[in-house]
Amino acid sequence: MSTHAEIKRVTVPQLRACKGQRKIAALTAHNFSTARIIDEYLDFILIGDSTAMVAYGLPNTLSITLEQIAQHTAAVVRATKHACIVADMPFGTYQESLEQAFRNAAYLVSHGADAVKLEGGAVMAPTIEFLVARGIPVLAHVGLMPQYVNTMGGYLAQGKTPDAAARILGDAKAHEQAGAFGVVLEGVAEALGTEITEQLSIPTIGIGASVSCDGQILVTEDMLGLSGERVPKFVKRYANLEESMRSAVQRYADEVRASKFPEPQHCFAVKRS
Template sequence: MSATGQARAVTPRQVVAAKGGTPLVCLTAYTTPMARLVDTHCDIALVGDSVGMVLHGLPSTLGVTLDMMIMHGKAVRRGLEHALMVVDLPFGFYEESPEQAFRNASRMMAETGCGAVKLEGGETMAETIRFLTGRGIPVMAHVGLTPQGVNTFGGYTVQGRGKDRDRVLADARAVADAGAFAVVLEKVPEALARRITEEIAIPTIGIGASAACDGQVLVADDMLGMFTDFRPKFVKRYAELGAEASSAIEAYAADVRARRFPAEEHVFGETPKAAPKGDTK
């Protein structure tokens, strides 16, 4: 049973109702198989623009396009029955105006079947959030470190330290007041994340923030040890699937070169034999 207490598909309204209760569980998903795994255990499946780095080898999220997000959104939708599907609006597809954001967000929802979109930015995006939510598009906000603003921040640095805490706090208040149903707090000091969680009425979803947040999100490939280009401090590795996959591929290559694979049980003879269920003769 999820934090929302629902066996049926989670909705943004149910996410809001989970404020202050059992923490919400969120992981990224970019493919149908991963969506099926996430759906079993999570309240929210985020089709993040991190897909550009994790699956497409891009140096940042800035090169991700709307078509890429729609393609991965469709794939994830096929694997979900329970979790709320939220899809990132990529850089350059919503900042120009509320009208641009609505045009692209409505296309995203229509073509992927997602239940909400996510966009980055605080006070500067409040008008856009209000515009979208007023027209039937649920919005998850994202403040603190916003990866699409990496060039402005000068890297993936902690946000909200010292005098900067007032800016991040104001951003969180602004998106809540504008109608966002939840807000991601990324890479902000623990005390600030705790304060924001206590002060705003919508759930906070932490990533590099605080256990006091109303939920947590990680990139699934990070916590599974499949994406190893870098390892942020806030990532806990629950498995090392990348290393296991590398060992398996090494063993396969050795078997092929030594002609140990395919073995007798993997090839077909002149006379048909009883095949395992689901196989062909």
């Protein structure tokens, strides 16, 4: 009989209980290898619609499909044991009706997601309430919303004027009242991020918001230096894995061409004198 203690995933209620107790650390993942490495250090992992850009090279998040997010979610679930798993709902999969939103959110849950994330202002509060009442936890997302890139005119910081700040604060409060367990604040003025965090009873997860937020999330490729030279202002690079990978691949290619790899220890049934 095994004596090892069972590793239990972080739950949505545990994430919510972090408010005022400790900070929440989160990153994105879209493949088995990355998720396996980052799992033990994080409270939740997001299968973001940013997968469209970092995994498929698409210009924005708008064209990734529900089926693609579901398959990436399943891969991340298989790789992990600890972190809560949150899946992004792609553009066009929840805005049409409450029934559409539930059907597609349930599809992501069936692939292993513990919760879903959706973008939008107060207009999405009824959708959040509908999903939560039917057993699907929801992480809201306000401020700079990549799925609204066309109406916002680009990836522009939000909440810089009193009216804009008041609107985003109202959005966050509406989502809290609707039953969201947390709110992602992206690309908002620092003072606004602090104010929303102070006024909500649920955790705020910052990405380009404020250090006062109850937690932080980044796109993993950005913080590891795997997304090219241009990164958002709010990203801190904790490594330069692109440089390391280039160096390793160059060494490999050089050794192959010089017949230095494989060596005898990398081969089978090598006769030795």
